[in-house]
Amino acid sequence: MSDQTRTTGLIVALDTQSPAQASQWAQDVGPAAGMLKLGMEFAYAAGFQAVADVAGGRPLFLDLKLHDIPNTVGSAVRALSYLRPRMLTLHAGGGRAMMEAARKACDEAFPQGERPLLLAVTVLTSLDDQGLAETGVEDGARAQVLRLGKLAVQSGIDGLVCSAQELSMLRAELGDNPVLVTPGIRPAGAASGDQKRTMTPAQARDAGADWIVVGRPITQAADPAAAAAAIAAELAG
Numbered sequence: 001m002s003d004q005t006r007t008t009g010l011i012v013a014l015d016t017q018s019p020a021q022a023s024q025w026a027q028d029v030g031p032a033a034g035m036l037k038l039g040m041e042f043a044y045a046a047g048f049q050a051v052a053d054v055a056g057g058r059p060l061f062l063d064l065k066l067h068d069i070p071n072t073v074g075s076a077v078r079a080l081s082y083l084r085p086r087m088l089t090l091h092a093g094g095g096r097a098m099m100e101a102a103r104k105a106c107d108e109a110f111p112q113g114e115r116p117l118l119l120a121v122t123v124l125t126s127l128d129d130q131g132l133a134e135t136g137v138e139d140g141a142r143a144q145v146l147r148l149g150k151l152a153v154q155s156g157i158d159g160l161v162c163s164a165q166e167l168s169m170l171r172a173e174l175g176d177n178p179v180l181v182t183p184g185i186r187p188a189g190a191a192s193g194d195q196k197r198t199m200t201p202a203q204a205r206d207a208g209a210d211w212i213v214v215g216r217p218i219t220q221a222a223d224p225a226a227a228a229a230a231i232a233a234e235l236a237g
């Protein structure tokens with residue numbers, strides 16, 4: 001069912017190793033992108049100063065998917081605080097104490113009102129039930145997303161990264177508050193690539209997404225600016 005009160009924003013994933021390329025894409029997508037996502041590939045290749053440079057004061061989704069012991073994750077959050085991201089990811093599978101440590105570090109290391117939204121990745125959108133079963137989780141992605149989503153919220157996490165296919169279940173179970181962010185978005189006809197649990201931008205919006213994350217359908221398009229504008233128009237339509 002469509003949620004009339006919620007607006008769904010577009011986050012563009014700038015997945016490249018090249019600062020020049022990332023900056024070009026950031027410029028191409030312009031205001032169609034409510035937030036820019038820089039993650040492991042870019043940060044590992046270009047460094048964190050380049051992350052700050054490419055974001056250039058625009059809202060930054062720092063997608064590092066932290067997953068380690070609580071002390072290490074808490075320390076990493078403190079170390080990253082100078083970048084002032086709007087959103088920061090960690091894996092819900094790291095458990096309650098790890099997520100609580102991240103939240104505590106955020107509360108202590110960021111100035112009042114400037115802490116990022118902490119987002120817990122539930123089940124990667126590249127996993128289907130079969131791939132998940134190989135990791136020992138045998139009751140399917142939906143059950144695991146709900147289990148980890150509840151744990152994350154109890155642990156002081158602000159929002160969840162999940163596939164759009166789990167949105168209506170999560171809204172029914174967790175209500176309006178958690179910020180729900182959905183990658184694995186594919187406009188009709190776009191190649192799914194390594195993504196398994198996909199939906200279109202409009203479907204994700206109607207199912208209750210706060211944000212959709214789109215990378216290759218924009219960055220690998222012949223005209224990234226037009227591709228981003230088309231997705232923004234689909235969300236607004």
Ligand SMILES: O=C(O)c1cc(=O)[nH]c(=O)n1[C@@H]1O[C@H](COP(=O)(O)O)[C@@H](O)[C@H]1O
Pocket residue numbers: 013015039063065089121123124125126161162183184185193195213214215216217
């Ligand atoms: O945390 C994420 O952003 C994320 C979680 C997830 O489950 N699946 C997922 O694809 N992502 C990220 O979302 C982006 C999706 O990119 P495309 O598949 O190219 O649209 C990539 O930058 C991924 O790292």
